[in-house]
Amino acid sequence: MRELSTQEKLEDLRYLFEVFRDNHPYLALKARVEGSDWLASLPEFEAWVRAAGGNQEFARAMKRIVALVNNGHTAIVGGRQWDYLKGLPRPWAREGEKTSRETVDYWFRLAQDDPLRPDPFLAVYHAGDYVVVEVAPAEETQARVRVGSRVLAVDGVPVHRYVNAHRGRGFLWYDPLRQGCFDEVLKLTGAADTVTVTLEEPDGRGSETELPRPALHWPMSYRPLPWYGEGNRVLTAVIGQGKVGYVRVPQMAADAGQDKAMLFEFFQSVRDLPSLIIDIRGNGGGNDDYWTQNLVGLLGRAERVRKPRSKLYVTWRTGRFLKPFVEAKGLTMLPPVPPDAIPPGVLPPELLAPGFESPRHFEYPIDTSSAVGYRGKVFLLVDRGVYSSAESFAAFCKATGWATVVGGCTGGDGIGHDPAVVALPNSGMLVRFPLTMGLNADWSVNEEAHTRPDVLVEQSREDLVKYVELLRSRGTLPGPTPEVDTCLRRCLEMCLEEGGC
Numbered sequence: 001m002r003e004l005s006t007q008e009k010l011e012d013l014r015y016l017f018e019v020f021r022d023n024h025p026y027l028a029l030k031a032r033v034e035g036s037d038w039l040a041s042l043p044e045f046e047a048w049v050r051a052a053g054g055n056q057e058f059a060r061a062m063k064r065i066v067a068l069v070n071n072g073h074t075a076i077v078g079g080r081q082w083d084y085l086k087g088l089p090r091p092w093a094r095e096g097e098k099t100s101r102e103t104v105d106y107w108f109r110l111a112q113d114d115p116l117r118p119d120p121f122l123a124v125y126h127a128g129d130y131v132v133v134e135v136a137p138a139e140e141t142q143a144r145v146r147v148g149s150r151v152l153a154v155d156g157v158p159v160h161r162y163v164n165a166h167r168g169r170g171f172l173w174y175d176p177l178r179q180g181c182f183d184e185v186l187k188l189t190g191a192a193d194t195v196t197v198t199l200e201e202p203d204g205r206g207s208e209t210e211l212p213r214p215a216l217h218w219p220m221s222y223r224p225l226p227w228y229g230e231g232n233r234v235l236t237a238v239i240g241q242g243k244v245g246y247v248r249v250p251q252m253a254a255d256a257g258q259d260k261a262m263l264f265e266f267f268q269s270v271r272d273l274p275s276l277i278i279d280i281r282g283n284g285g286g287n288d289d290y291w292t293q294n295l296v297g298l299l300g301r302a303e304r305v306r307k308p309r310s311k312l313y314v315t316w317r318t319g320r321f322l323k324p325f326v327e328a329k330g331l332t333m334l335p336p337v338p339p340d341a342i343p344p345g346v347l348p349p350e351l352l353a354p355g356f357e358s359p360r361h362f363e364y365p366i367d368t369s370s371a372v373g374y375r376g377k378v379f380l381l382v383d384r385g386v387y388s389s390a391e392s393f394a395a396f397c398k399a400t401g402w403a404t405v406v407g408g409c410t411g412g413d414g415i416g417h418d419p420a421v422v423a424l425p426n427s428g429m430l431v432r433f434p435l436t437m438g439l440n441a442d443w444s445v446n447e448e449a450h451t452r453p454d455v456l457v458e459q460s461r462e463d464l465v466k467y468v469e470l471l472r473s474r475g476t477l478p479g480p481t482p483e484v485d486t487c488l489r490r491c492l493e494m495c496l497e498e499g500g501c
Contacts, residue, residue, distance in 0.1 A: 001055065001106050008426040009049045009058050013065070016431060017042055019422050022319030025437035026071050026447055028350045033448050034174065034181055036167060038069055059110035059429070066431060068168040070181070071447070072387055072411070073419045074433045078108035081421070082430060088418060089328035095421045099428035107429040113169075116187060120195065120211040122220055123151050123186040127458045128178045130159055130186045132199070133222050133468040136214045144209045146201050148465050153198035153208075154188060173384055176409050176450050184224075184384070188213075221472040224282045224385055225459060226485060229476035234259050236266045238273070239480050244495045245270030246480050248279045249295070252286035252389045256293050263294050267372045275495035276374065279381040279480075279488070281407065285388025285414075292366045295393070300371030301378065301402060312399055312415050313337065313359040313439035315351060325420045325435055334360035346443040359439060362415065364396060378403040379491050382453055387411035392438075394451040399441035405453040406494070407487045412450040414438055455494070459486045 020027065021039060031037040045065050052058040063076050082104045085096035120141045123130040130151040135142055154162045163183050172181040188195050198208045228235055228248065235248040247266065253259065270276060278295060316326055326332060337359045350356065380403040382394050391414025397403040415438025422431050438446040467484040470477065482489035
């Protein structure tokens with residue numbers, strides 16, 4: 001692949017900037033909610049591109065520029081995404097035809113950053129704090145850092161400010177409860193051989209200590225809860241003294257027919273149980289057809305849906321680039337919401353400015369003709385790892401009452417469609433971005449408010465530590481384990497308590 005000139009690089013940047021400026025649904029929202037004004041940063045972006053000495057530096061600069069939007073559906077993509085475009089309508093396929101799989105993969109590989117140096121401990125985000133769950137095996141570090149400690153500062157910088165200062169180096173989640181961004185796992189950046197951290201130990205004592213960075217990466221046991229070692233395999237069980245069905249769905253598989261026969265058989269076997277738990281914690285999405293067909297479609301329960309509140313909403317930008325994508329998905333055929341049907345003061349300010357289509361009613365097509373006819377109570381377990389099409393399922397359950405949503409706030413950016421893609425004219429780099437903005441039943445933006453559960457339950461710090469200890473000793477959970485799973489334990493209590501089934 002030939003080296004691009006500085007002028008060609010700048011042309012690609014400006015082309016992407018103009019596409020995002022007129023078509024990306026979240027730039028103004030991110031400036032308002034997260035305090036990062038992407039559109040005001042073009043001079044800085046141009047300086048980064050001018051300073052890029054070769055294709056790799058340019059690719060990494062572009063990756064950082066795209067990542068600064070801080071949206072999980074906004075990214076430079078590789079060859080697998082290019083392959084996927086061939087099965088989508090013409091606007092997607094046309095962008096793919098402007099480049100090639102080889103070119104897309106070339107830029108995707110160049111854009112990857114060098115691995116970070118190993119950290120002396122592992123701290124994960126937990127209820128607004130960063131909690132140490134594992135410590136490197138070096139004796140010096142083991143003596144200074146206790147599992148269960150809170151990280152207060154890194155190199156003298158308060159930890160939340162430290163994390164936000166590295167925006168663009170990776171995706172930062174948004175916590176709608178505490179209204180701030182966070183990294184799921186605290187990353188200690190920098191090239192120094194040591195790092196100074198301020199800790200609050202489990203007993204409340206504070207300390208500041210300088211820790212050496214390990215020379216080599218050390219084995220970590222931590223995996224986001226719940227970890228059954230199943231990869232993308234669905235897990236089913238009967239728990240709660242034989243009174244509660246349990247199904248764990250770790251991914252909304254792109255092949256909607258996958259798992260259908262197995263799930264149908266399981267749902268038939270538990271159709272007379274009074275309660276069923278569907279656990280989608282950590283499910284980053286995939287395809288809406290998976291949950292509409294394999295979960296709602298197979299279980300049925302249409303009579304439990306609150307019809308007046310069953311609608312969700314979508315809107316989109318009115319830019320020229322986006323228009324063929326919108327038309328190909330049939331979005332213009334969705335019924336618009338009459339202005340007098342929108343309560344005053346509920347729309348986010350972005351939708352009151354020019355450049356957005358009026359909100360449209362959006363409903364998921366669900367066929368329950370083959371349902372088992374389950375009539376018990378369904379609970380949906382969620383956490384911040386629920387995203388994209390899994391988020392859509394959570395939003396559907398919350399809006400309709402199809403299931404009682406239990407757990408932490410979800411990850412957002414659901415209620416939508418396949419992201420749009422743009423091929424850059426000189427490099428052939430392929431970038432995706434959200435096609436629509438999804439709105440919850442209360443008119444809040446799903447990317448901002450996410451889905452707040454009906455029953456808010458966050459993992460306790462004590463259970464978090466016990467959970468990692470169990471992973472360290474066994475490698476996986478043996479199955480649903482309420483002893484170390486605060487959310488599952490509370491959900492089981494709700495199933496079994498009088499009147500809860």
